[in-house]
Each structure stands twice: as structure tokens, then as C-alpha cells.
């Protein structure tokens with residue numbers, strides 16, 4: 001018995017650590033390029049549409065398998081990573097650009113936020129902060145619905161990505177949150193822990209997150225309600 005108690009005492013800190021993701025990582029306030037858990041996609045076989053993109057190691061390995069299997073079946077069909085990890089600062093740049101265009105027209109903070117949120121996240125609330133999520137080939141639903149190459153790719157992704165651990169968070173048929181995104185896939189074994197923890201903090205201590213967010217309009221919108229809707233309203237496949 002003694003031996004086992006000692007073993008449990010030794011292992012316990014590691015179990016607890018594994019379940020606790022640092023808040024900075026949950027909200028993207030870190031530099032993925034300097035993080036040891038992240039790898040540069042430029043150093044992999046994955047085709048990319050720009051240099052300098054990073055992902056966590058395990059999703060990268062699984063994505064490479066998916067890529068090879070897709071290419072075996074469809075050698076001439078594009079399978080390109082067009083977005084991977086986007087940290088808070090990067091997301092804030094996207095948000096600010098859209099805000100500067102839309103707010104002068106809509107003249108209302110909540111309306112402006114809701115319009116941006118059709119497709120783009122508030123800094124601090126994007127799944128792209130986590131290093132588990134990627135956009136594949138195109139960020140236009142038209143591509144996946146109306147072109148041959150897009151239809152083939154989407155059908156393949158739906159049928160095969162779960163085998164590699166990926167789910168589609170912004171699927172059809174949810175009640176709120178972002179519009180459907182055929183291109184966005186998430187590495188569930190890791191991302192589900194991020195989602196659980198984000199949900200837990202929103203329920204227990206939302207100020208811990210909210211006090212760290214400082215983007216255009218943040219203090220004029222229904223921030224907590226928007227975080228709950230856009231972070232939590234994802235496909236049940238991703239929980």
C-alpha cells in the first residue's frame with residue numbers, strides 16, 4: 001500500500017498540470033514562434049499559402065497523415081494550409097481593421113461586433129489561439145459548395161478527418177455562433193481541453209478572461225454573452 005501511495009503522490013502533480021492550460025495560452029497572449037510545443041509548418045511537407053505559420057506538434061503530425069492520404073486519392077486537388085495559429089496580437093490586427101471599416105457605417109458597437117463575428121473572432125476568443133486549429137485551402141463557402149475541387153475536398157474532410165482526430169467546430173445547424181466554416185478543422189484530443197477550461201472560467205470567474213481583453217469596442221459590447229456564444233456554440237463533435 002505504501003508503495004502505491006507514494007506513486008500517486010509523485011504522479012499527481014503531472015495529472016493536475018495536464019489539466020491546467022495557462023490562461024495566456026487559452027486567450028492567445030503568447031508567442032507561438034518561441035513555444036517549444038509548437039512547430040513551424042514551413043519545416044514540414046504541408047503546403048502553406050504563407051510562411052511563418054505554427055501548430056502544436058501532435059495536430060501537425062496528424063494533419064500530415066491526412067494530407068498524404070488525401071493526396072494519394074486526389075493528387076491534383078489542392079490541400080493547402082491557409083491559416084494555423086493566430087495569437088492575440090495577430091487577431092487584434094484583423095479585428096481592428098474590420099472595426100475601422102464597419103463602425104463608421106454602423107455607428108453602434110454591438111452591431112459592429114456582431115457583423116465582424118459572422119466570420120472573425122474577438123481577440124482572446126479564437127480557437128486559432130490554441131495551436132490546434134487550421135483553415136484548409138479556402139476561407140470561402142462558395143469554394144466548397146460551388147467548385148468541383150472544393151466539393152471533393154469537403155466531402156473527403158467530412159468522411160476522413162475524424163480518423164486523424166479532427167472535428168469541424170463551425171458546422172451547419174448550430175443555433176448561434178459563427179457562420180458555417182467548411183474550411184476550419186480542429187484537433188479534438190487537445191482542443192477539447194482548451195474548450196472545457198474556457199467554459200469553466202466563463203462560468204466560475206469570467207473576469208479572469210474579460211479583464212485581459214482590450215480590443216476596439218470591448219467595453220461597449222455585451223462581452224460576456226458574446227464570449228459564451230462564440231466560444232461555446234460549436235459542434236457537439238468537438239466537445
Ligand SMILES: [Zn+2]
Nearest residue numbers: 083134135184
Ligand atoms: Zn479558422
